[in-house]
Amino acid sequence: METIIPKISTSLLALFKADITTQWRNRRSVVLMLLVPVLITISWQSAIRLTGGPFVLSNGIGLGLIAMGLMGYSNSIARDREKGIFQRLRVAPVPSWAIMMSRLLVQLIMMVLITTIVFIVGKTCDGIKLTPIGYILTYFTAFISGAVYLSLGQVIVGLIKNSETVNSTSRLVYFVFVMTSMVAVIGATSHDKGLGTMIANAVKWTPYGTVTTMLSASMQPEKWTMDTTWALLITIGYIIVFAGIGIQKFKWESK
Amino acid sequence: MFSASSSLTGNLIQMDTQQKDSILTVSNLNVQYGSFQAVKDVSFDVRAGEIFGLLGPNGAGKTSTLSAIEGLIKYTSGAIIVDGYNAKENPLHARASMGVQLQSTSFQPELRVGEILQLFAGIYGVPLANGRLDAILQEIKLEDAVNKKFSELSGGQQQRVSLFISTIHNPRLVLLDEPTTGLDPQSRRQLWERIEAIREKGHGVLLTTHSMEEAESVCDRIAIIDHGTIIAIDTPQALIDKHKNDPEAIAVSRRGRVTLEDVFIALTGKAVRS
Numbered sequence: 001m002e003t004i005i006p007k008i009s010t011s012l013l014a015l016f017k018a019d020i021t022t023q024w025r026n027r028r029s030v031v032l033m034l035l036v037p038v039l040i041t042i043s044w045q046s047a048i049r050l051t052g053g054p055f056v057l058s059n060g061i062g063l064g065l066i067a068m069g070l071m072g073y074s075n076s077i078a079r080d081r082e083k084g085i086f087q088r089l090r091v092a093p094v095p096s097w098a099i100m101m102s103r104l105l106v107q108l109i110m111m112v113l114i115t116t117i118v119f120i121v122g123k124t125c126d127g128i129k130l131t132p133i134g135y136i137l138t139y140f141t142a143f144i145s146g147a148v149y150l151s152l153g154q155v156i157v158g159l160i161k162n163s164e165t166v167n168s169t170s171r172l173v174y175f176v177f178v179m180t181s182m183v184a185v186i187g188a189t190s191h192d193k194g195l196g197t198m199i200a201n202a203v204k205w206t207p208y209g210t211v212t213t214m215l216s217a218s219m220q221p222e223k224w225t226m227d228t229t230w231a232l233l234i235t236i237g238y239i240i241v242f243a244g245i246g247i248q249k250f251k252w253e254s255k
Numbered sequence: 256m257f258s259a260s261s262s263l264t265g266n267l268i269q270m271d272t273q274q275k276d277s278i279l280t281v282s283n284l285n286v287q288y289g290s291f292q293a294v295k296d297v298s299f300d301v302r303a304g305e306i307f308g309l310l311g312p313n314g315a316g317k318t319s320t321l322s323a324i325e326g327l328i329k330y331t332s333g334a335i336i337v338d339g340y341n342a343k344e345n346p347l348h349a350r351a352s353m354g355v356q357l358q359s360t361s362f363q364p365e366l367r368v369g370e371i372l373q374l375f376a377g378i379y380g381v382p383l384a385n386g387r388l389d390a391i392l393q394e395i396k397l398e399d400a401v402n403k404k405f406s407e408l409s410g411g412q413q414q415r416v417s418l419f420i421s422t423i424h425n426p427r428l429v430l431l432d433e434p435t436t437g438l439d440p441q442s443r444r445q446l447w448e449r450i451e452a453i454r455e456k457g458h459g460v461l462l463t464t465h466s467m468e469e470a471e472s473v474c475d476r477i478a479i480i481d482h483g484t485i486i487a488i489d490t491p492q493a494l495i496d497k498h499k500n501d502p503e504a505i506a507v508s509r510r511g512r513v514t515l516e517d518v519f520i521a522l523t524g525k526a527v528r529s
Binding site (some may be wrong): 003004005006007010011013014015017018021022025026080083084085087088089090091092093094095252253 | 325326327338340347348350351352353355357359360361362363364365366370371373374375376377378379380427
């Protein structure tokens with residue numbers, strides 16, 4: 001009797017259905033993921049006059065993507081690893097990369113959801129409208145931005161095995177990013193040009209800074225500069241480094 | 256000369272027949288964690304229509320051996336052949352030929368029983384047409400559980416779902432890691448009936464258990480592993496017969512006759528392992 005290996009597309013579809021159902025049933029975490037970007041987009045209305053709509057939208061999307069990568073992805077991976085869910089899947093005839101690919105596809109949907117909701121809230125509450133090419137380009141850069149935070153989440157689950165520690169670390173890192181965004185907005189709206197420039201330079205090349213620079217420029221493609229290209233390249237560099245460390249250090253079981 | 260040659264040929268034929276009959280062949284398996292060697296030169300085979308028990312005290316190397324067969328850990332050297340497939344060269348074929356029930360099975364807590372069955376049917380490429388899911392649930396006496404979460408099931412029900420998932424693709428080899436732990440006698444009896452049904456279909460079963468009574472009554476052959484090495488391998492009765500006059504086995508015997516548990520303690524020692 002010949003052993004039949006199921007088609008990878010069949011396995012991937014089954015995994016994806018299960019992962020998307022899991023995500024859907026975790027609606028509270030989805031709401032929390034969307035809450036901060038929506039609040040930022042609404043509450044920073046007064047900053048639009050000084051910084052422009054794209055700055056506010058890019059911060060909203062950026063913080064949503066951070067919540068997705070750090071609080072959503074890394075915590076779910078740490079939990080499933082600790083409960084032995086991955087081990088059960090790994091004894092099946094499905095390559096390990098397919099198990100992760102399915103998880104990442106769900107996160108891709110989350111990225112689209114976060115970006116779309118921020119666009120809707122921005123348009124409805126703040127009247128921020130982009131050109132069609134601006135919308136398309138922003139979706140594209142949102143995927144790259146999301147990849148930075150997913151790979152950072154991967155570093156956390158790669159270096160830390162205990163799910164509780166992963167949870168607290170990801171919250172701490174998320175808080176650092178929120179503070180960075182606050183500093184960025186202080187820099188951008190500061191009346192003191194010297195202080196503003198100093199803060200802007202400090203934040204500019206951090207993972208948060210490059211992502212918001214890139215997102216902001218993609219919303220108004222005519223303002224894409226050499227600095228934006230550099231931000232894109234550095235962002236890709238962050239992805240390579242974080243994903244490299246995260247994948248290399250990752251263990252499928254927490255023992 | 257003729258007789259020697261004939262005997263050699265006979266042995267070769269017997270070995271060949273045995274190998275062909277083997278669903279799992281483990282040869283000179285070594286597993287190392289850093290400087291600690293968990294499994295040392297372990298060799299055994301599981302034949303078609305056989306329940307093979309791998310017994311050993313805690314930390315003896317049972318789970319490491321099982322994990323190496325399941326493909327969960329990389330082994331240092333040796334060979335694992337599952338239904339003719341080398342686990343190192345054809346890992347997906349090897350895994351498709353076996354069904355695995357891990358010691359503590361866990362599924363996504365958000366998923367319901369029906370969804371879990373659909374997930375694993377998809378992963379193993381088993382079509383679940385309309386009505387088939389209900390038939391399965393009826394078969395494992397869980398008709399009302401389709402919309403329940405796995406954590407809402409009793410221990411016995413969870414084991415039934417886990418065992419069903421392990422055999423959903425009708426594998427030639429089934430690996431069960433301590434399948435009866437935590438089950439009440441009724442659930443345990445029912446589980447053994449299911450495991451025996453797998454054997455009757457001509458499939459091989461490799462299991463680990465701490466219950467010597469179960470191993471004695473259910474396993475066709477057993478291997479006792481300690482400190483990473485197999486120290487005995489035979490049918491339960493042959494092992495008992497071999498050691499029935501062993502002073503150490505007699506000394507630990509509590510029923511007036513030597514049982515498999517007495518043989519086990521005589522071979523592995525009385526000291527409690529962590």
